[in-house]
Amino acid sequence: MTELVDAVRSARRVVAVGAGTKPRLAQVPAEFRRISTAKLSGIVDYEPSEFTFTALAGTPLREIAAEVAQRGQYLPFDPVLTDAGATLGGTVAAGLSGPGRFRFGGLRDFILGVRFVDGSGRLLRLGGRVVKNAAGFDVPKFFVGAAGRFGVMAELTFKVFPRPAGLRTLRLDAQDGAAQVRMLQEAANTRWEIDALEAALEESAIWIRLGGAPVALDALTAEIAARWPARTLGEAEAATFWSELAGFRWAHADGTLAKVAMAPAQVGAFRAAVRAVPGARGWVSNGGNTGYVSLPAGAALPALTWPAVTLRGTGPLWSGPTRRFDVMRAVKAALDPENRFPNLDD
Amino acid sequence: MDTLTSASPSAAVVRRLTALLPPGRVLAGPAQLAAYESDGLTAFQATPLAVVVPETADDVIAVVRFCHAEKLPFVARGSGTSLSGGSTPIAGGIVITLNRLNRILRLDPAERVAVVEPGVINLAVTAAAQPYGLHYAPDPSSQSICTIGGNVAFNAGGAHCLKYGMTSNHVLGVKAVLATGEVVEFGGPSREQTGPDWTGLFVGNEGLFGIALEVTLQLLPRAEMFHTVLAGYRTLEQAGDAVAAVVASGLLPGAIEIMDALALQAASAAVHADYPPGCEAVLIVELEGPREVVAADRVRLDAILAASKPVEVRPARDAAERLAIWKGRKSAFSAVGRLSPDFIVQDGVVPRRRLGEALRKISAWSKEMNVRCANVFHAGDGNLHPLILYDGREAGALERAEALAGRILRLCIEMGGSITGEHGVGMEKREYLPEMFSPDEIDCLKRLRAAFDPLGIANPGKMFPVAGAPALAQHGLHPLEQAGVISRE
Incomplete structure (x- = not known):
């Protein structure tokens, strides 16, 4: 911890780097000193009875997921790139959640506290270490998706949930893109309490994951299959499907990968935007609220009508209609008065 | 002046x-x-x-x-x-x-979002969403009267936070006028976002950044079925143990609440709530979800409660019985308030596993200091609501009550909890903020405040300690509480 503080203080410009699974976040000019959080790794405190854990920022998600799974718990925001070695801190910096965020919310909804070094080199702890806290401004949430522009994270506290007793995955086939959007919206507004709701762009398919007691899942699966043509995936097939999805296996391995925030009704427009770019592929997550677009190496992200963040590859980190207000610069100056961390537009 | x-x-x-x-x-x-x-x-x-x-x-x-x-x-x-x-x-x-800014500007059932003005009443959002099978999840017990603007400013909670989170987990976007006069728009209708979470930073600002003008809320499908159980215990500790057992079982109830003897006595008197006789504590657990899921979870819950040495377990058999259980729970605080001319409501949080220890200490201090204290709390998330009773006309009574309140808040901090779970710091707890955060941390919060409000004109005197703060005068019932319109939680 003191090493981290020293490292931040000793350089004019600083950027933190985790496992590098979202390299665009730390793609900054050479003048920046890159601080690796690799040694800042380990679970500091895990209390299954509290539904909370605290871990150092460089802890691989894989380690955390395995530890909490031993006690029948999981990270409900459903982290991605876990197998690739993604760290907890990097995932916060990227603001990335997986398909399971559909049910209980994303990473922002499970972060409780952050310990970080601010631009003045001070080690600060804000938020709390219990599941409920309303004291002070919600700085932990503010760090989600902030790409290290306001501080270097040292330690994070999160809420976890008990893992559902069983999972069931169904694949549904829509007639066309319009039917796919309708199904996304309709499935989201049912009694089923869907755990994940995903859609492919290249084919008009939808995947629904349910969580709960196996006996209950039998009944819900039957009801869904009675409404739309559906196929239930076998256990191994489902596990492979979700793990490949979390690893962005559908995307170009060495190309550009970006996330966009949209509304379910815009899935059709998103499909058209992706199809307009030669070689581009796309995926729709989170019931149509999250889109991913992947481009072959060298291709530039097209101008989009949605706010986007580039996770790897070329192009601006944040693009689309990202609104800029005077207060944003003022907040940046408040947390990083010497402009030690990358700028909001870097 | x-x-x-x-x-x-x-x-x-x-x-x-x-x-x-x-x-x-x-x-x-x-x-x-x-x-x-x-x-x-x-x-x-x-x-x-x-x-x-x-x-x-x-x-x-x-x-x-x-x-x-x-x-x-x-x-x-x-x-x-x-x-x-x-x-x-x-x-x-x-x-x-x-x-008067009480318009629901947009309600989109297909996208499950509502855009509302700050003066819209919390419960009005759910009322508008209900025809579409949707609801707005945060349910502070003043929900029939409190406004979304206030909920956003103080990141209001409620009885269902363990599973659904607080207000900030349901606010997707905010249009606000900041103290500088700048009009900003953070977030939007998507349940996803890119870049720093400005919306998340704004929610819970206690009015120190500016005023929300339009708030985009996510709506959720209303649970198909509820299973609400009331269990009575001889001791508070047994009720606490039952909570631990429920949590350890892997169930995720929508709500887990406990009321102690004094709270039970008051609720019985005020709303004729009927509790098992001879109980020092009552536990309320509510499961919710699709009927098949609730049916399966209920079998497990019943077994856990049966093994927890209850005096009696009473499942709600229909919607009316469920409402009666919640009526008793939600009226408890204003009911306790009727036992005493004045009272202080607290909102501290302790780690759930230390609830029993915290309650034992509060009870011992209450006897030692001769100050009556009732407890009604969100056991699922360790959020205590001790209600400290006193008579302001009696010399030294307020000081004793405040001394007990202070000991409880410090206990919460010592146990690694928080001075506030859902009511916010406001004026009441501002002197305790420095016990939870270091001078550097408070300086950081103040710098953030100054970025939004360099002149310090937006709700000054709240959240941060102030030199020469006004003393507490009295803690009587709020006029609306007296009228039975709202209750404290």
């Missing part, structure tokens, strides 16, 4: 403010101001210079820009139900009431 003679500088300010808006929107008469002197924390009172009643977002923007130009402090106010004194006026400042 100078008196409001027509020649005084204050009178000139009021005249300029009045000229800014259509007639009748600025109240400055003593009788008009009296109604706004305090909020749900009646201990604090102050007389504002004027109360402004805007009807549109543009009115609010104009008033905030006026305050900025005049360096005039202001506080936004909804229904005035804050339990931490969050909407207490600033003496000589402006109160901006938002109750």
Whole structure:
């Protein structure tokens, strides 16, 4: 911890780097000193009875997921790139959640506290270490998706949930893109309490994951299959499907990968935007609220009508209609008065 | 504060403010101001210079820009139900009431979002969503009267936070006028976002950043089925053990609540709630979800409760019995308030596993200091709501009650918890903020505040400790509580 503080203080410009699974976040000019959080790794405190854990920022998600799974718990925001070695801190910096965020919310909804070094080199702890806290401004949430522009994270506290007793995955086939959007919206507004709701762009398919007691899942699966043509995936097939999805296996391995925030009704427009770019592929997550677009190496992200963040590859980190207000610069100056961390537009 | 003679500088300010808006929107008469002197924390009172009643977002923007130009402090106010004194006026400042900005601007059932003005009542959002099978999840017990603007400012909680989170987990976007007069838009209709979470930073700002003008809320499908159980125990500790067993089982109930003997006694007297006799504590657990899931989970819950040495377990057999259980629970605090002329409501949080220990200490201190204390709390998330009873007419009673309150707050901090789970710091707990955060951390929070409000005119005197803070006067029932309209949670 003191090493981290020293490292931040000793350089004019600083950027933190985790496992590098979202390299665009730390793609900054050479003048920046890159601080690796690799040694800042380990679970500091895990209390299954509290539904909370605290871990150092460089802890691989894989380690955390395995530890909490031993006690029948999981990270409900459903982290991605876990197998690739993604760290907890990097995932916060990227603001990335997986398909399971559909049910209980994303990473922002499970972060409780952050310990970080601010631009003045001070080690600060804000938020709390219990599941409920309303004291002070919600700085932990503010760090989600902030790409290290306001501080270097040292330690994070999160809420976890008990893992559902069983999972069931169904694949549904829509007639066309319009039917796919309708199904996304309709499935989201049912009694089923869907755990994940995903859609492919290249084919008009939808995947629904349910969580709960196996006996209950039998009944819900039957009801869904009675409404739309559906196929239930076998256990191994489902596990492979979700793990490949979390690893962005559908995307170009060495190309550009970006996330966009949209509304379910815009899935059709998103499909058209992706199809307009030669070689581009796309995926729709989170019931149509999250889109991913992947481009072959060298291709530039097209101008989009949605706010986007580039996770790897070329192009601006944040693009689309990202609104800029005077207060944003003022907040940046408040947390990083010497402009030690990358700028909001870097 | 100078008196409001027509020649005084204050009178000139009021005249300029009045000229800014259509007639009748600025109240400055003593009788008009009296109604706004305090909020749900009646201990604090102050007389504002004027109360402004805007009807549109543009009115609010104009008033905030006026305050900025005049360096005039202001506080936004909804229904005035804050339990931490969050909407207490600033003496000589402006109160901006938002109750007339009460339009639901958009409700999209297909996308499951609602865009509302800040004066919309919490429960009105659910009422509007209900025809589509949707609801707005955060349910503070003042939900029939508190406004979304206030919920956003204080990140309001409720009985279902363990599973669904607080207000901030349901706010997708905010349009606000900041204390500088800048109008900003954070977030949007998507349940996803890119870049720093400005919306998340804004929610819970306690009115220190500015005023929300439009709030985008996510709506959720209403659970198909509820299974609500009330279990009575001989001791508080047994009820606490039952909570631990439920949590350890892997079930995720929508709510887990406990009421102690004094709270039970009060609820029985006030709303004729019927509890198993001879119980020191009652536990309420609610499961919710698709009927098949609830049916399966219920078998497990029944087994856990049967093994927890209850005096009696009473499942609600229908919707009416479920409502009766919740009525008893939600009325408990105002009911306890009737046992005593004055009381202090607290909102500390302890790690769930230390609930029993915390309650034992509170009970021992209560006896030792001769101050009665009732407990009703969100056991699922360790959020205590000790209700400290005293009689303000009795010499030294308030000081003893405050001393007990202080010991409880420090206990929460020592145990690694928080001084507030859902009521916010406001005026009530601002002196305790430095016990939870270091000087550097408070400096960081203050810098953030200054970035949004360099002049310090937005709700000054809240959250941060102030030199020469006004003393507590009394803690009687809020007028709306007396009327049975709201209850504290």
